[in-house]
Amino acid sequence: MNGYEHYQRAEELAASALEKYNPIEFATLAQVHATLALAAATADATNFQRDLYAGNGLESPAKVARKRAAAAKSASVAADFLPDGV
Template sequence: MNGYEHYKLAEKYAGMAHSAYDSADMAAIAQVHATLALAAATADANNFKRDLYAGNGEELPEKTARRTSFAEKSSAAANDFI
């Protein structure tokens, strides 16, 4: 079970805890799944992100260009000032 599946189960059990007879049990189960989802996300954030997009039927966005370095920013600012 991946992080996204744990997250969905946590949502499901949290909703059931609101209206269930044994709401404390459902809330505990929801909390366990939420903790496992967090652990999965922390352990492998890239796979979690890919699974999250796949679970929503979307594709990963393309990587953006890296930020410019401090030296490049300083050089550009100096040229703008002159």
């Protein structure tokens, strides 16, 4: 199921919870599907953003920031071991 299908199922179960004898079970299932819909939507958005940057030949800002931080740390460590003026 994708995010939209989970959302639809959550709506169906929530509506059924009002009509059925034991609404707690249906409400719980509706909550599960709603949570899965949110997780799927988040994953879809993350994949979309990654693909958007890749399609434009760019790297995501988070990846660029990680690379810069790693380079700065490496330069700092190297400076501690190199003699001055090198």
